[in-house]
Amino acid sequence: MNDRSQAERVLDALEIIDDLIVVSRSVDDLLREAIRNFIDIFACDRAFLQLFRPLGDAGVIEYTREPWPLVLEGKDHEQDEFLHKVIATARAREVVLSYGSEPGPGVEPIPATSVLHQQGVRSMMVVAIQPELGPSWFMGFHDCAKARRFEHEARLLERIAARLAHAVTSLESMAHLRQSEDRFRALVEHAPEAILIIDVGTQRLIDANVQAEQIFGWPPGQLLGASVEQLSPPTQPDGQSSELRITELLALVAAGQEQTFEWQHRRADGAPFPCEVRLVPLPNPERLLVRASVADITARRALERERERLDAQLHQAKRMEAIGQLTGGLAHDFNNFLTIITGQLELMGMARADAASFEAELALALDACEQAAGLTQQLLAFARQRELCPRRVQPGAELERITELLRRTLGAGVEVDVHAASAAHDCRLDATQFVSAIVNLCINARDAMTQRRGHLKLRCANQSMPPGARVSVDGEDIVGDFVVVEVHDDGSGISPELLARVCEPFFTTKAEGVGSGLGLSMVYGFVKQSGGHLEIQSELGVGTSIRLYFPPLFEQPAARLARESSAP
Template sequence: MSIRNLLDDKKLIDLQRFQLLVDAITDYAIYMLDIDGRVVSWNAGAQKFKGYTSEEIIGQHFSQFYIPEDQKAGVPALALQIAETEGRYEIEGWRVRKDGSYFWASVIIDAIREDGRLLGFAKITRDITDRKKAEEALRLSEQQFRLLVQGVTDYAIYMLDKDGYVSNWNSGAQRIKGYRQEEVIGTHFSRFYTPEDQRSGVPQRALLTARTEGRFEQEGWRVRKDGSQFRAHVVIDPIYNAFSEFVGYAKITRDITEKYEAAVALKKTEQALQHSQKMETIGKLTGGIAHDFNNLLQIISGNLQLLSAEIAGNQHAERRVTNALAGVRRGAKLASYLLSFGRRQALDPKVVNIGRFVIDMEDMLQRSLGETIEVETILADDLWNTFVDVAQVENALLNLAVNARDAMESVGKLTIEISNAVLDENYARTHAEVNPGEYVMLAVSDVGSGMLPEVVAQVFEPFFSTKPEGKGTGLGLSMVYGFVKQSGGHVNIYSELGYGTTVKLYLPRSTEQEGKLTIQPLEKIVGGAETILVAEDDDEVRTTAIEILMGLGYKVLHASDAESALAIVDTGVKIDLLFTDVVMPGTLRSPELARKARERLPNLAVLFTSGYTQNAIVHGGRLDGGVELLSKPYSREALARKVRSVLANCKQHKT
């Protein structure tokens, strides 16, 4: 046998082996086409997923595997043309099985040549329908996820690359932060942080934490495109690909400004409520003490004044009595402050224009503060009227001015500003005991040392003082606070350490016309011959009152309780004035005593006295209409003038 024959036999064996290999493959359709595209071979894989046996398909044109649309478009012919001219054609697309069902195929067609002559085509087809479905499912999932992310407007959802540069941007990010996608992609995410956070390296620490700990979560202030700030809840997670390689960060930001502000407002309200409740408790305590305390002061004051008449001419003794009476006045002022703080002061309000009133006080303020303090008063145009106790406004303004002078160490500028103000619903929600509405604002500002926030939180509490020991009672601001609150107003204080303090008093607006404020001249102390019935449960107070009134020339009857006083009235004896304590024991209350006494004696004048009025003749913090009150402790001069005034008013009213 020749060598040529041996070589031909070897080729034949190799070809047979190759054919066996091709026929054994079931996952791929491997077959040949002639130069016209007719099938000339067919393997088991082709039969498996195309459904044709070799007998059925050999000699048939391969275009029948294509869907009708591709056949009409000439895709089979184009595939062979490309394979012939370029040597290879590769594509994915829909193909048709024998039963008419479709499958997604990966197709390769190679041109077969011998000595440059085209013999036909080798065609390999793989059914990748499952992979196609998985890819389509993934594509749909990704598309839906993108739509979901883009549809979310309450959250800014976007990605950062490994260095923190923005790589995508959703509609929520645009709504919250204000940047369009083309404005922000490719820029560093640190632009969303406040300048302070940028300088302190917060953005870099956020990425480092996310990378090393697997997550970064924080609340903080962020900056919008327009420069405004919002409170944000931020989450940053690292992103890894399928090969566990770090590729960047996922960042979710939510605008929680409203929630944050509501929480802050709630906390402030709770703190204000706690403060208000504490003030109310202390107020009740001070009110309960004040009655007995003022009665004691009245006993001391009355007896000292009686004593002063007996020691006339003894200068040494007179000086001692004068000093003692000065102590009584200081005690009375202290009690008055406590009552004001506790909102138990009997206010006598009038409709007044605060602006004109303060202008009239300027000279007195300047004298009180000294020449080294510059006082400037700023009045807004068209100031509203307010309904307040003018004497209490004067006390409050003096207290604030003196505090300001001390904070400036007697050198500096004091500014008094008065303007109209409207406190709205939002303000009222964040401040306890504030009714929304129209107010007249009286502000006192200094350029003094200022206070820390923790000090500001305590300044209205009684006996709290920033002054050195012995330099202040700690009751000035508490008196101001109580007076304004009792008047239905509001107090706000702002202070910054090293820059000064501003205290703002908001007094409710009155739409009524201002009455004329008249200052009563100090009349000569005179007595009279009228008959006065003194009703007082405290024996020592009653004794001193009787002696003072008798010393002024009056005829005096007396009783230790309201029932006994009414019994005296029922005797028919002539009585010109009933001088009664407001708070006395027994079932008959003093206002009821006054009413019944006037029923029996229509021309009777009534003068109340008390160290603490409770709610007997004071309602809503104000004296009842037509009520005359002389607060304890009172002086001989004050009692004498008040008695004459009440008797005169009663006669004038009757005529």
């Protein structure tokens, strides 16, 4: 064969291998088809490939030309010293090795005692290939009909081996890239937060996971191509422009500075919601990309507000308890001094009963002591230390009983409307203190009305708080059944900053010299001492509602029937 025909044969062979490399989509397909074509490329009787694995040789691919049988597949050649030496030498040197029955330059003999010689192999050429990525293997071809005189085959096999090694490395790199992309996609798709990929140049989304579509409420696939401004309201809660701030943040991230911040986003229906956002740069040779991780913190904000509310309630309860303890102690001490003074004044009156002027002065002193004693009783009522005389009371009936008294007390400018549900339960209360509390609340309501003219509504009804409902009254969550007495006015209302202090003793919103500041504190103490709760709701310019929650006094139906039948 002349040099030109050899060159053409080499080019044809390399073209075959190159075509296989182009169309192959996996390493296994490429190697299997390459070995299959060895039969024609090298005009051999048997072509083979054996993958190297850490624990030995395995994974054989073998093709033969008739009538030569397969001899490697399924065979264990580790016990054959010659074949073991061939494989070890090929792996160590990574060059083409030639073997034949008739040794020559660069050709080693095949021992007559070897397994290969006994299987009819008269010449062979082998090479070991260890790519940068992927499997390593040992491949070659056998001549069985007669021994070959090697010419260009070594160079051709070497060039084919180099092409296959490069192709396997490329295929493995692509496979690894696909696996990495699949892993990244799986991580993104199953992430608990929304993941957005932003093109900094256009400020548009080029990718988004399913969670992003759910959080923002967009239909599947519609987020792609959307601008980042579409996901935010025009301005943030602090007044800054969303568009300008987004541009600043993306510029910082593009410069390599990761950003984590809270942001107000907007759903597809326009509803705003708070989020925590983390922006990180994504490496890309063609354009600036940023990955945004967006977590909806609506639930967290609600928990924070609830915690703040409970902390404020606890603080207020402790504050009121401390004021009550202080007030009670002062009232007791003050009352002790008043007892001594009153007793001495009475003794002096008995001794000097003959002096009319002295009797007048003494009467003034005793009257002042009585007023001071009344003050201590009010303080003790707030401190829940006043002695009560509780009995079965129908709060609704008491409201109806004092309706006319209230109308005369409040004046013609106040329209009084009383409604007591007939099914309202009885309560165990001090009736006198209950009436006093209602009168106090009504007078305060009248004083809050413009020119003492307005509407006053008194209501009494049962109310049930189911266990699943969270109803907060007087700084604590309550459940169960209650009898609720409500006093509602359409007066000027109370500002939020003053509302927390209205039950403190001596605190008043009235002008100086008008009111002692003990009325509402006395009501608060009475309600708490009766086992109830006090709730105040007020809005400036609208009015105020004060609700007294008392525990009901339940009784067996037979007892109620007996009591009602004995009533006059």
